[in-house]
Amino acid sequence: MKQDKPRSISFTEDVSEELNLAFTNLASEIMKDGALSSKDKSLIALACEVAVKCEHCIKAHKEKALDAGATMDEIKEAAAVAAQVRLGSGLTFASFVLD
Structure with missing residues (x-):
């Protein structure tokens, strides 16, 4: 469905x-626009969705980011930052096996 x-x-x-x-x-x-622009907020939302691994939300926030004026290069960089954060978090939690 x-x-x-x-x-x-x-x-x-x-x-x-x-x-x-x-x-x-x-x-x-x-x-809405505030201290951060709606475009910046859309890119942050997209990155958050990459980090929490919500495929449906990634697609929705990608469209919102494009509508807010983001370029595909900006979208890819935001996603890459989220992936790096996720990797760093994974390594941090993996380090607990050393305790």
């Missing part, structure tokens, strides 16, 4: 319209 919208939105809509509206408003408020 192909979904037209993110599962998170489908879920909040199913729980209640009020929850969906609250979630949507929170996301809009966080992602």
Whole structure:
């Protein structure tokens, strides 16, 4: 079954319209231009999704980053930073076997 919208939105809509509206408003408020541009925030969100390994979210945030004006080079660099952070975190946790 192909979904037209993110599962998170489908879920909040199913729980209640009020929850969906609250979630949507929170996301809009966080992602709007502020000290960071919406493009920068989109790249950060994309990198976070790479780090937490959410394939659906990576695709959604890639599209949002492109819509916000990010280039594919910026998107690839953001993803590479996330991959490096994930690798470093893995090595840190692996080091606990030395205790």
